[in-house]
Amino acid sequence: MKYIVCLGDGMSDWPIEGLGNQTPLAYAKTPNMDALAAQGRVGVVDTVEAPFYPGSDVANMGILGYDPAESYTGRAAIESAAMGVDIPNGYSAFRCNLVTISNETMVSFTAHHIETAAAARVLDALNQHFDGRVQFYVGASYRHIAVMPGAYPDIVCTPPHDLTDKPVVGPSEGGAAVIQALMTEAQAVVQSVGTGATDIWLWSPGTAVNLPTFHVKHGLTGGVVSAVDVVKGLGCLMGMHVPDVPGATGFLDTNYAGKWAAATAILETSDFVYVHVEAPDECGHLGDVDKKVQAIEDFDAHIIGPARAYLKANPDTRIMVLPDHATPCAIKTHSREAVPVVLAGLGIASNGATKYSEAVAVQTDWHETTPWALFKQLIC
Ligand SMILES: [Zn+2]
Structure with missing residues (x-):
């Protein structure tokens, strides 16, 4: 089995009046995420437990299946x-x-x-x-x-x-x-x-961090594709492949094709790949609603679309899509509420959702209270 996690940093948000009281994720045209939602399971996950601040470091560590209470010493160490x-x-x-x-x-x-x-x-x-x-x-x-x-x-x-x-x-x-x-x-x-x-x-x-490798912890080989040091550092500390992708900027102008090519190269030799896209978070910090909608649509077209094509060609695959935390445009910083997740692929049955959005996700029967429990669902 191959496992693909596509992470849209800070992608979830709050309803915005100018978008007809929808969130950017609900408003954006995301045919690929919606197709995964119709075919798989949609729910919500709490990615960061108090007293941790809902930062990308703690949240991404948890989503990779590590409890920060055991492993986190500070962002600078990562x-x-x-x-x-x-x-x-x-x-x-x-x-x-x-x-x-x-x-x-x-x-x-x-x-x-x-x-x-x-x-x-x-x-x-x-x-x-x-x-x-x-x-x-x-x-x-x-x-x-x-x-x-x-x-x-x-x-x-x-x-x-x-x-x-x-x-x-x-x-x-x-x-x-x-x-x-x-x-x-x-x-x-x-x-x-x-x-x-x-x-x-x-x-x-x-202080210096010593994490068990991803392979020791989960029994899987894998890699991380990201533009930002805080996520690449997690991959390095977990002993994963962490390629440098030319033109990966962490913003709207990033090299999506290069990132997906790096992801498929990792999948040729490994079980797992984590594709992290920073742009939605940056747009949230800017409070720029239009740019955030564009960042989400680009993520859907250039990362989720190819991931779906990979699943079609390689049915022995699972795909999970989620943000690490919300970065609401209204407050220009992170917030702590549960985020929507969709899991699809081999052995994952539909739970009735037809769209991937915050509002749809909270109404389903699936709520994971920790991200490491979610990771177990991905690889079970
Ligand atoms: Zn983040």
Whole structure:
């Protein structure tokens, strides 16, 4: 049996007046997802348990069948794995955004989507200044990693994307004074480079993670196709194939054909593939309803369509489609409610739904309360 999970990041949403009180997913033309719904089983799943924040890191880890309560140490630890950065024993990695703050207000949590080359100049200057007390590693655009001695299991750091146009809120609880002092010390260095970034923002720390491999945990070989480090890092930590797809951008202009080609290449030698598409989440963060509808329609046409064709040619296959969490355009950030899921393919009987949407999914008889229980349904 082959297993295909197609994940539309942040795809679910709330009803929107301008769409006739439908969600973007219900409003969008999604003939392929609807065909899977008619042929298979539709329901809802709670992807993130309290007290975890409904972030992509925790949610995707759960959907891959790992309980974050056993395995999660922080987003930065996962992204470090994708970047090939080792976190030594006794050290912590922080996610390090380059941001633009003015009058104590978070003007841009991306430093206006700073170019990677400009960001690298800032991080060079920081590495020279801190001289080994903190080590900065260049990721992409505004997303970087800082590694430093110590552990910060109790620190509370606000994700910078939750502060857009709001007064900045510094870290609190265990070790907060140390981290705040680093951010303050970095300020003059960042501004001296003259890129438009004014500050570093340190958040979501983690220590080194040791996960059982996907093969040990589930008895399956597999791979992950994604544009973003937080999902690629999960694949790396799980010992899966994680190809770099040229032109995979994490936005509407991503290379869908390249992503699907990478997925089928993985399926030639492995049992399982996880195809992650970031664009719906980005559109939710922008609050752009039209773009979110387009992102969902593109996902349906360019990923779910080919997945259905694969199922037709290889009937010994199951396909599961879901988001990791909702990113409602109305609030421009993540929310925690259960998300719709559709599972179709070999041995999966219809449960009467004819469409894949939030409203249809909550009315069916299928509700999984954890994503790892859902994963067991996929591979049972
Ligand atoms: Zn997400």
